[in-house]
Amino acid sequence: MTKGFGIHGSTTSHGGTVISTQSRSSQMGNLFLRAGDGFACPKCKTWSTLIKSNDHVIFDGKAVAYVGDKFTCGATLMPKQVHVVGTSGGASSTSSISTKTTPIMSSLVEDIAKEIHKIQFKIIDEDSQELLSDMLYELYSKESGELLVQGYTDENGMTAIYESEHQPEAIELITLDLSKTLDPL
Structure with a gap:
């Protein structure tokens, strides 16, 4: 199986x-x-x-x-x-789902026009100025609040490089200290 x-x-x-x-x-x-x-x-x-x-x-x-x-x-x-890989009907099957077609040329132009930013953060302890390795972090969109990526900092306190259409200023970084237990709600 x-x-x-x-x-x-x-x-x-x-x-x-x-x-x-x-x-x-x-x-x-x-x-x-x-x-x-x-x-x-x-x-x-x-x-x-x-x-x-x-x-x-x-x-x-x-x-x-x-x-x-x-x-x-x-x-x-x-x-x-x-992803979807096939249909369950034959060639004569019909669908009640309406679809909107976009000319290929305009969709290609839109894709090319999108600027991709490579975003990476270095996490440093404000008091000791030490790099914080193995720190759990989450990146969120400030606009939608959507979780974009989650990971751990490397030995140099760096997050993974995140490629995004978001400007770096539109990203919010949250760090989570797992050495302490979560308070009950």
Whole structure:
């Protein structure tokens, strides 16, 4: 029996969203989740990480997660459909979904006109001026409040480079100190 891989943005049975902590291994642009990736569980009010279920596929020394894998809080990784590959009807089937066609040339021009920014932050302790490595961070859009990326700083206190259509000023950086437990709500 085949099982789907856990991918960036997958949800959990407890209502959380799991963001990949790596940016190298993907399929069709969808980053794989690996053992140890986690999320802030809204149900359990704790940080919860994926538990390794097998060693079938390994990336950067960590097992790739599968749909149905468990988290340390008991949540289950849920499937996420990321692309459509076919239709269920024949050539004569009809659809009630209305579609809008865009001329190819205008859609290409719009794509070219979008400016991509490479955004990276260095996180430094304000008091000691020490670089903060292995610090959990999240980048949000200031405009929509949408979570854009989540990860850990490297040994130099640097976040991963994030490529975005957002201007750097439109990004909000949040750091999470996991050395302390979360207060109950």
